[in-house]
Amino acid sequence: MWLFLLFLYGPTLTILILSFQGPMGGLTFPLKDPSLHWFASLFEVQRVGDFGGSLKRSLILAVLVMFVNVLIAVPAGMALRKGFRGSRAIFWLTIASLIVPSILVSLGVGLLFSQTGLGTKWYTSAFGAHLTWTLPFGVLIMIGVFARLNPAYEEAAVDAGATRWQTFRHVTFPIILPNVVGVMLFGFSLSYDEMPRTVLAGGAYNTLPLEIYAMTNNVTTPVLYALGSLTTLVSFLVIALALTLMTLARRRTGGGAALRKPKQES
Template sequence: MLKKRSLSFYLLLIFFCLFVLFLYGPIIAIVLLSLQGPDGQLMFPVRSFGVYWLGQVFQEQRVGNFVEPFKRSLTLGLLVTAIAIAVSVPAAMAFRSRFRGASVILYLTIASLIVPSVLVSLGIGILFQVMGWPTNWFSSGLGAHLTWTVPFAFLIMLGVFNRFDPSYEEAARDLGASGVKTFQEIVLPLIAPSLIGITILGFTLSYDEFTRTSLVSGQDNTLPLEVFGMTTNVTSPALYALGTLTTIFSFAMIAIAYSGYRIYSQRQRGG
């Protein structure tokens, strides 16, 4: 017999459904408005269904385009992710041993996340101006993104290594493994799930970053800046289509990362 549910269960279920609708309702609305024919408009009701505007994303818009900014954001996201991992892992490993100035470095890292993003962008812009360096999306934009992604990656890895059992490494060294071999065979497989998480988080933070890039991108916009600039000029469902493709791209990144982790785990167990 089915167990009788209490009234609180149904109330909590309704609350949960409303919460999910609140999270994904805007995405669903954007997807529906992007799947329109050439006569599509910016609001409901949908006149006709089709994929016309999905193709228009890759065409030149009335003001600007989406393809080149997407390439810039993709390049920045991949580069920022690689640098964040390369910096955060050894930095967190260094914090496993107490050293002079560790607290100052930690507080400075946290302060980078607390300071308003627009002030960080302004400070980087002033620094480049004083040094006589031109601001552009690849140099000053990269620095702005790193002030956002590296602290997050470092704090995550710091928590990972705080729970890391050093006896595994000691056992490997007792068996004659070198420091590099110990890291490759013991440490890296154990922290692999966290590295995948940092990869997804770092790329997402960089790909979506707007405020810290707003004053230091130079003449060439990243995708968020291009979208913001088009909101007052593009009066077509092309913006909705871009949101749909970006959502698909984000879910694809998560699926690829998860699949890669599963394959890596199976190979580890098989080995």
């Protein structure tokens, strides 16, 4: 397991170390005059690349995708839980979107926006392309959550006179809240580093993954390593925040007991 973790994070650790090169340091070892020089120059005007702008665009896009992912995935999971005419077809069409090559999705979304005169932009066409990637995961998670949800809690609320909205707000949603946070985390992380579905649908301004890819052929200083370290830190902070919220939500709902089927009395 330790060897696997080393293989997984070894390259990232190498980038982290080299990002502390001094002003005269290069792209390879040895480390010369360690300092924060390249971190300080990240948001300065660069001769090549727009690090600050691309990072801002990726964060905004990821946050938008995160919230829309939840707003669609939760009602979709509830609808598929109860079933309706055509629900099976919708389920398989949702899963099938994960099989379509990402570059074809990007091409199709880009052509759709271009031909309709809307133009390709990172906050419109790329936003739609990212949702084709994040929504199936969100829906799958919520289907599993609702399949494990004990309906007795909702039935008790209805028997007590609660409306459907009150039942969802005061009973169902608090129970599934840790999983909703998980869906949010999925949406953010999948969008934040998505490149294939952005390359032909992102428009004139690059998101961070596209900017980093472009920089690998042009940047000859460790500023690229500093950018990689910063974005990795952002990812870990988001994960830590999500895990904290999930833990707090589980404590509030009694450790997720409502998602376990009660034992049948003999």
